[in-house]
Amino acid sequence: RVDGSRLWSTIMETAKFGATPAGGINRLTLSEEDRQVRDWFRDACEAAGLEVSVDALGTQFALRRGRDMSRAPIACGSHLDTQPTGGKFDGILGTLAGLEAMRALNDAGIETDAPLLLVNWTNEEGSRYAPAMMASAAYAGEFTLADIHSREDAAGISVAQALERIGYLGTEPVGQRRIGAFVELHIEQGPILEAEQTTIGVVEGGQGIAWFDGAVTGFESHAGTTPMPRRRDALNGLAEIALAVERIAHAHGPTAVATIGEAVIGAPSRNVIPGRIRFTLDVRDPKGETLDAIESELRAEIDGIAQRRKLDIDLTRIWRKEPVPFDAAVVGAVEAATRGLSLSHRRMVSGAGHDACNIAALAPTAMIFVPCRDGISHNEAESATQSDCTAGADVLLQTLLTLADA
Amino acid sequence: RVDGSRLWSTIMETAKFGATPAGGINRLTLSEEDRQVRDWFRDACEAAGLEVSVDALGTQFALRRGRDMSRAPIACGSHLDTQPTGGKFDGILGTLAGLEAMRALNDAGIETDAPLLLVNWTNEEGSRYAPAMMASAAYAGEFTLADIHSREDAAGISVAQALERIGYLGTEPVGQRRIGAFVELHIEQGPILEAEQTTIGVVEGGQGIAWFDGAVTGFESHAGTTPMPRRRDALNGLAEIALAVERIAHAHGPTAVATIGEAVIGAPSRNVIPGRIRFTLDVRDPKGETLDAIESELRAEIDGIAQRRKLDIDLTRIWRKEPVPFDAAVVGAVEAATRGLSLSHRRMVSGAGHDACNIAALAPTAMIFVPCRDGISHNEAESATQSDCTAGADVLLQTLLTLADA
Numbered sequence: 001r002v003d004g005s006r007l008w009s010t011i012m013e014t015a016k017f018g019a020t021p022a023g024g025i026n027r028l029t030l031s032e033e034d035r036q037v038r039d040w041f042r043d044a045c046e047a048a049g050l051e052v053s054v055d056a057l058g059t060q061f062a063l064r065r066g067r068d069m070s071r072a073p074i075a076c077g078s079h080l081d082t083q084p085t086g087g088k089f090d091g092i093l094g095t096l097a098g099l100e101a102m103r104a105l106n107d108a109g110i111e112t113d114a115p116l117l118l119v120n121w122t123n124e125e126g127s128r129y130a131p132a133m134m135a136s137a138a139y140a141g142e143f144t145l146a147d148i149h150s151r152e153d154a155a156g157i158s159v160a161q162a163l164e165r166i167g168y169l170g171t172e173p174v175g176q177r178r179i180g181a182f183v184e185l186h187i188e189q190g191p192i193l194e195a196e197q198t199t200i201g202v203v204e205g206g207q208g209i210a211w212f213d214g215a216v217t218g219f220e221s222h223a224g225t226t227p228m229p230r231r232r233d234a235l236n237g238l239a240e241i242a243l244a245v246e247r248i249a250h251a252h253g254p255t256a257v258a259t260i261g262e263a264v265i266g267a268p269s270r271n272v273i274p275g276r277i278r279f280t281l282d283v284r285d286p287k288g289e290t291l292d293a294i295e296s297e298l299r300a301e302i303d304g305i306a307q308r309r310k311l312d313i314d315l316t317r318i319w320r321k322e323p324v325p326f327d328a329a330v331v332g333a334v335e336a337a338t339r340g341l342s343l344s345h346r347r348m349v350s351g352a353g354h355d356a357c358n359i360a361a362l363a364p365t366a367m368i369f370v371p372c373r374d375g376i377s378h379n380e381a382e383s384a385t386q387s388d389c390t391a392g393a394d395v396l397l398q399t400l401l402t403l404a405d406a
Numbered sequence: 407r408v409d410g411s412r413l414w415s416t417i418m419e420t421a422k423f424g425a426t427p428a429g430g431i432n433r434l435t436l437s438e439e440d441r442q443v444r445d446w447f448r449d450a451c452e453a454a455g456l457e458v459s460v461d462a463l464g465t466q467f468a469l470r471r472g473r474d475m476s477r478a479p480i481a482c483g484s485h486l487d488t489q490p491t492g493g494k495f496d497g498i499l500g501t502l503a504g505l506e507a508m509r510a511l512n513d514a515g516i517e518t519d520a521p522l523l524l525v526n527w528t529n530e531e532g533s534r535y536a537p538a539m540m541a542s543a544a545y546a547g548e549f550t551l552a553d554i555h556s557r558e559d560a561a562g563i564s565v566a567q568a569l570e571r572i573g574y575l576g577t578e579p580v581g582q583r584r585i586g587a588f589v590e591l592h593i594e595q596g597p598i599l600e601a602e603q604t605t606i607g608v609v610e611g612g613q614g615i616a617w618f619d620g621a622v623t624g625f626e627s628h629a630g631t632t633p634m635p636r637r638r639d640a641l642n643g644l645a646e647i648a649l650a651v652e653r654i655a656h657a658h659g660p661t662a663v664a665t666i667g668e669a670v671i672g673a674p675s676r677n678v679i680p681g682r683i684r685f686t687l688d689v690r691d692p693k694g695e696t697l698d699a700i701e702s703e704l705r706a707e708i709d710g711i712a713q714r715r716k717l718d719i720d721l722t723r724i725w726r727k728e729p730v731p732f733d734a735a736v737v738g739a740v741e742a743a744t745r746g747l748s749l750s751h752r753r754m755v756s757g758a759g760h761d762a763c764n765i766a767a768l769a770p771t772a773m774i775f776v777p778c779r780d781g782i783s784h785n786e787a788e789s790a791t792q793s794d795c796t797a798g799a800d801v802l803l804q805t806l807l808t809l810a811d812a
């Protein structure tokens with residue numbers, strides 16, 4: 001069993017790196033705050049006797065040796081970066097629960113057969129650099145190192161520059177380690193477990209995700225002198241797109257969701273009709289065909305809006321992640337551990353993307369969810385109870401033991 | 407008569423201060439670029455023998471002495487600041503045509519009875535600091551100096567600080583000079599004169615303007631895990647507001663116009679449902695009652711949107727400028743000058759706000775409009791012909807002579 005109060009105090013201790021006045025965390029990937037939590041994590045892992053290294057995308061690996069070092073390590077972990085208005089649990093719980101599992105094994109004097117590996121993946125959130133789950137995707141070979149290194153944030157700082165600035169441009173090649181299996185503990189980030197008063201979600205897979213960059217181009221002109229019928233207002237065009245996105249996602253309900261998260265007017269002024277807007281779009285569904293259907297229905301709507309309003313509207317898909325099924329044996333091991341601990345549970349599909357969805361392409365993988373208050377995440381008010389966090393960490397520990405000694 | 411090619415070359419010469427690659431000007435009020443054009447203007451006025459001074463809001467006054475210095479000066483001028491994506495003529499034509507009028511009088515050796523006064527008003531555009539026509543409103547006593555000095559731009563820099571930084575915090579008290587009459591030449595910024603192939607607009611007044619600050623507050627949450635029916639998406643709320651604004655303005659057509667010029671999502675991220683948006687709203691009509699009607703219809707719509715979407719929506723009126731009728735005698739003098747020069751003309755109401763609309767409260771005032779291409783303004787593509795600019799400057803010169811020698 002893990003020490004639940006020790007786990008809780010590490011969560012609260014690291015929450016100071018990037019703490020916001022509203023009680024959340026603003027710790028964008030590769031920021032100064034991210035450097036601080038990474039340094040803390042390295043020191044804590046070394047104090048627990050783990051061998052820490054950093055790869056060329058800044059991902060931190062902490063190895064606990066096993067009896068049979070010829071076996072591929074059984075891995076766990078998650079991420080320590082957050083959204084700009086993120087909470088204290090998203091990613092952090094899974095990473096620090098992995099640390100707690102190592103400490104608990106040390107305390108109990110347990111040596112596993114296979115080695116264990118704890119991972120802090122770089123840029124899971126995708127807020128500063130697209131796509132989300134960046135480093136684990138590169139690890140799984142979905143992107144080249146050069147491609148990812150050259151991606152830029154809104155200020156034009158590349159991933160390679162940001163890594164160098166915070167001293168986390170590691171030397172270990174990306175994707176070189178064998179991984180025997182991967183288990184990620186995470187808050188659900190949705191409302192289901194809480195509504196059903198269930199402690200553990202045994203996650204069978206992740207839904208599909210498509211990300212788009214969009215731009216609406218109209219014509220800037222004077223707000224006081226340009227008659228309504230002559231206007232080519234980019235904001236009003238975006239307004240129709242936003243409502244179409246919402247309508248189409250509803251029509252593919254209850255599973256589908258679609259969100260315009262960013263929208264920026266170019267050179268805005270109170271008395272100028274907006275002429276240019278850039279925006280982002282995030283579309284998800286457990287079925288790949290539904291992503292296709294939503295995209296084509298939206299493109300048809302957009303064509304109509306562009307024609308009617310004399311606007312140029314561009315929508316470019318910049319990322320697509322197919323739905324990911326997890327490994328039946330690892331899912332079964334999670335479920336068995338849950339049963340062994342007499343915890344209530346249900347099987348479910350993840351609404352969020354996770355590093356586990358990428359590692360699933362390389363190694364048998366599954367996830368463990370615990371409830372979060374009101375299903376709220378990507379919000380400073382994100383919250384989870386100590387007892388649920390402890391329960392999740394116990395399931396993680398037992399699953400690791402099962403897999404490492406099998 | 408003015409020297410049209412000299413006027414044109416001063417317009418083109420000053421266009422280098424804040425020139426944009428697309429051929430426009432980005433010269434926000436009290437910026438470094440604004441300092442440059444102000445220095446140029448001061449030097450040019452002094453070279454023309456005018457006495458230049460600066461008031462506590464940075465407005466530049468250039469006096470040409472008359473025979474009877476006991477008479478209040480006959481004033482003209484406009485502004486040299488621009489929108490972030492502004493053109494080469496908005497404000498600039500009226501200011502530099504005033505300079506050209508002074509130069510033409512010098513060349514012809516003409517001394518007027520009343521003195522003449524050329525003015526470059528600070529912050530006409532209202533883009534960096536609200537409201538528009540700021541310094542002329544303070545001049546007319548609509549705002550106190552302390553109020554205006556304390557207003558801040560988006561970066562938190564106050565008007566007083568910005569004036570000091572560029573060296574234009576003058577010592578002359580605001581509003582102390584008597585003004586015998588005021589005449590402002592400007593591009594129309596709308597499509598009417600061009601469509602009717604008319605050279606001169608004899609402007610009888612300005613329409614009413616109301617400016618609002620708005621905010622939509624919903625709830626930030628995860629774009630992948632929050633079901634559509636549970637969302638409180640601030641952007642989709644704004645989308646409905648934008649389309650309501652458009653619909654209501656149309657319904658009060660053809661005169662009414664309404665524009666959301668700025669809209670900024672708080673802490674935006676691709677995979678976060680927008681929780682907060684600030685926006686601005688600009689509403690205009692020649693009738694004050696129509697402004698009232700639009701506001702109350704919009705508030706009713708907003709209440710419905712807020713209830714249906716569980717959003718908090720705030721809309722605060724930060725400025726209201728009533729419709730302004732100009733002085734019949736000065737309007738008549740402009741029309742007589744136009745007839746004397748055998749130029750085609752029509753009477754009209756201004757869609758844009760102008761410093762003349764504020765000075766009308768202090769002194770008999772009118773305006774002269776010339777066409778601009780496609781009615782486009784507040785756009786880098788803003789354009790006017792040399793011959794129309796020359797015609798407008800000639801009407802200005804003749805009107806000044808009539809008023810100063812009357």
Ligand SMILES: NC(=O)NCCC(=O)O
Nearest residue numbers: 124125132352353630677
């Ligand atoms: N778990 C999580 O919030 N991941 C961020 C990537 C996503 O948008 O799903």
Ligand SMILES: NC(=O)NCCC(=O)O
Nearest residue numbers: 224271530531538758759
């Ligand atoms: N003339 C002009 O564009 N003035 C700016 C103030 C406004 O009308 O919005």
